[in-house]
Amino acid sequence: MPVAIFTHPDCLRHDPGQDHPETPARLQVLLDRLRTEPSAALHNAPPADRASLLAVHRDSYLRSVEALSEAGGGALFLDTILNRSSWAAALGAAGAVVAGVDHVHTGKGHAFAAVRPPGHHALASVGMGFCLVNNAVVGARHAQRLGRERVLIVDWDVHHGNGTQALVEQDETIRYVSLHQSPWYPGTGAADERGVGNVFNVPRGPGKPAELYVGDLWAAIVAATMDWTPALVLISAGFDAMRGDPLGGFTLEPAHYADLTHRLRERLPDAPIVGLLEGGYIPSRVAAGAVAHIQALGE
Numbered sequence: 044m045p046v047a048i049f050t051h052p053d054c055l056r057h058d059p060g061q062d063h064p065e066t067p068a069r070l071q072v073l074l075d076r077l078r079t080e081p082s083a084a085l086h087n088a089p090p091a092d093r094a095s096l097l098a099v100h101r102d103s104y105l106r107s108v109e110a111l112s113e114a115g116g117g118a119l120f121l122d123t124i125l126n127r128s129s130w131a132a133a134l135g136a137a138g139a140v141v142a143g144v145d146h147v148h149t150g151k152g153h154a155f156a157a158v159r160p161p162g163h164h165a166l167a168s169v170g171m172g173f174c175l176v177n178n179a180v181v182g183a184r185h186a187q188r189l190g191r192e193r194v195l196i197v198d199w200d201v202h203h204g205n206g207t208q209a210l211v212e213q214d215e216t217i218r219y220v221s222l223h224q225s226p227w228y229p230g231t232g233a234a235d236e237r238g239v240g241n242v243f244n245v246p247r248g249p250g251k252p253a254e255l256y257v258g259d260l261w262a263a264i265v266a267a268t269m270d271w272t273p274a275l276v277l278i279s280a281g282f283d284a285m286r287g288d289p290l291g292g293f294t295l296e297p298a299h300y301a302d303l304t305h306r307l308r309e310r311l312p313d314a315p316i317v318g319l320l321e322g323g324y325i326p327s328r329v330a331a332g333a334v335a336h337i338q339a340l341g342e
């Protein structure tokens with residue numbers, strides 16, 4: 044059974060401008076690759092509805108992003124820059140994650156949301172780090188509305204998902220496991236940030252063997268699921284932890300994402316998985332990493 048890939052055409056129209064690393068090409072190259080990938084079936088998702096976003100974000104914040112985008116764009120915050128299509132892209136990205144959760148909920152296998160802008164730095168009322176809407180937490184809240192109360196979020200982007208952590212750290216129904224470079228942007232994610240015992244941070248320095256990163260992330264996933272079984276797994280799948288990425292110093296290769304995906308499926312056989320694209324700034328490498336992950340979801 045091919046893995047369902049959800050995207051939205053507006054995700055390609057969001058453009059923070061020349062010389063910005065979060066380019067439309069990151070997604071375009073991946074989508075081009077997936078069109079010829081036998082293990083993937085591409086679908087356009089409807090945009091997220093307001094209620095899905097309001098489960099995570101303040102209304103005043105959403106209105107401000109929408110208004111800035113409709114006015115033609117500009118800097119929301121430092122390097123978090125909008126154009127006229129950014130609000131539509133944010134709705135499309137969140138909608139693709141919601142569609143992925145709906146898909147796996149009905150037992151049709153695993154899914155991946157090929158989206159941008161990314162989401163894991165977005166807080167309830169602050170967009171930052173190229174992120175506007177926290178797609179992973181939107182997906183988690185949607186899964187909970189479907190009756191899947193316990194949700195595990197695994198974040199293997201090279202940056203700490205400060206937004207995701209802040210949005211779930213008081214909620215023991217969601218567990219958050221993050222491997223990330225430290226010290227590094229955005230500066231959060233110390234191992235002693237434990238939330239209500241539901242946060243499992245794995246901060247590591249750059250330039251170490253990939254097996255160390257994979258092994259340490261896996262140990263944290265095992266710790267998070269020792270006496271606690273999620274009903275659904277979301278993966279904040281950034282691919283900027285790959286060797287050579289301009290925004291990170293880790294050393295992973297596509298095979299490591301396949302390995303982690305296989306291990307998750309084996310350990311949590313009853314929990315469907317929705318992967319969703321976060322960072323990763325060399326388009327061909329993002330595509331290679333994501334395809335390895337997707338193939339492992341489908342095998």
Ligand SMILES: [Zn+2]
Pocket residue numbers: 200201202281283321322323
């Ligand atoms: Zn990142």
